[in-house]
Amino acid sequence: VSGRGERPSSLLGGTVSILTANCGLGHTVELSEYLDLGGYQALRKALQTPPRQIIEEIKAAGLVGRGGAAFPTGLKWEAAANAPGSVKYVVCNADEAEPGTFKDRVLMEDDPHSILEGIIIAGYAIGAQKGYVYIRGEYLLPYQAMKKAVEDAREAGFLGNNILDTDFNFDIEIRRGAGAYICGEETALFESIEGKRGFPRLKPPFPTTHGLFGKPTVINNVETLANVPVIIRKGAAHYRKLGTEKSPGSKLFCLSGDVVRPGLYEVPFGIPFHHLLYDLAGGVRPGHHLQAALFGGAAGAFATPDHLNVRLTFEDLKEAGLPLGSGVITVFDETRDLRDICLRLARFFAEESCGKCYPCQMGTQRQFEILERIARGEVQQEDWERLQDVGWTMTDSSLCGLGQTAASAILSAMKHFPHLFQPI
């Protein structure tokens, strides 16, 4: 137990430390230390390179978004760079609210400058003048760390006019959320920065042409941006030495639940799930065994012991029907009541649905009501049919990713543990 000033620190583990090289030192790496560790060299290098070539390097590295949807970052940057207009933005999505996720928090608290460096390089590559970092309102320490980093970077000439004596001008503003899961969805996030309720917009048009304030915008997750200086400093070929052809580099995983050493793990893409769970995180708590693991948080899907050999890459997980999502894995041992877990997930979505579109507004409520009954043990004959119906309707016809994934974990539980949803 800590509190009143002290921060409970998260365990940091894994087999490589690239993104987390400056993390876990017990303090925030501030500017002078960051510079000693080689910080802002990537920016220096980038500013001597034509913007197009930076984008080519990111494309060659095969970097894909770490916010959950795995869209190729280089393509996104290229689209924004090509979009007509002179006013452009870079937005760093630090709204991290997927239950079980805390990787972006650790990066921001421990190594804020690496994220800023990524944002500034992105700004240079697409021709933007301003960047925003949208941090979830509950994250106080990350906010303070990022705010100080921006001030120090500005003071040292890494932000502002004529950065490092070039004609590139760029500044960063930090925004805090106010408690709404939906504001992590990129277009809802824009609405929130613009001072409105966080209602998602219809996509397309994508942010790369119509983003913040209607201008071409690149929005990337914190972890995605933290990869950028790594790639620029050592080059795409070096970056690709880790991971697989389709999933290059390393990935941060957040392990929680019934695991011996819950924490943040950095590993190369491609290690099997059992290696992460048993060798690195110490396995399921003593005396118990794995019943299920929730991949990708509330918006994710359940894995079973049959999945222990699956390799952690986008392609392998996709084939196994599991999302990598933001890299969150919550472990449940055989004593846990999965009906109750499903009920919690259903309540989460019923509370977080923004109510803009009908399938999700109604569907999340219906799903919650049915699961309330099931969790009480009062399963009705028709509940199976009803849950499937509600679930697939939401998945197929909701306006944004929240509704589209609100049934995903529950449908996967029904697939792997059908008996839980049938009358006894």
Added chain:
Amino acid sequence: MSVETKSSEKILEAVNAAIEKFGAKQEELIPILNEVNRQLGYIPTEAMEEISRRLKEPKSSLFGVASFYHMLSTKPRGRHVIQFCESAPCHVVGGREVFEALKEELGLEPNETSPDGKWTLITTSCLGVCSVGPVIVIDEDIYGNVDARKVPEILARYE
């Protein structure tokens, strides 16, 4: 003492300070509301009226925004706000027991404020510190690895 409502003077002061800090622009609305909420513990109707006047935004749209975000409250809250994480990762590692202990110790159900105006208890979803669950946050202090038996001792740290 009952739940504190704020004097007009204090309210105006908080609104002025917030608008001065961020500027009277619509895009600064959420930072302004956040700041007033932090200063006063909630956003009183009077504050909404003043912000509406200064930003030239209709009151209805301000209420729409304030009610959208969980961290903004238009109702007075206790001097200390306890947030309890009820998401699955914390729940499975002993969250249920901690929550029972909290409710019993405080004599409160979720979303209630104690009659003496000291405590407000709210439940929330994941706070991003799941590797040290179960987690409670009191005001801005984070407590990780909370054990149900430690709850009275933690609460005793607050006046």
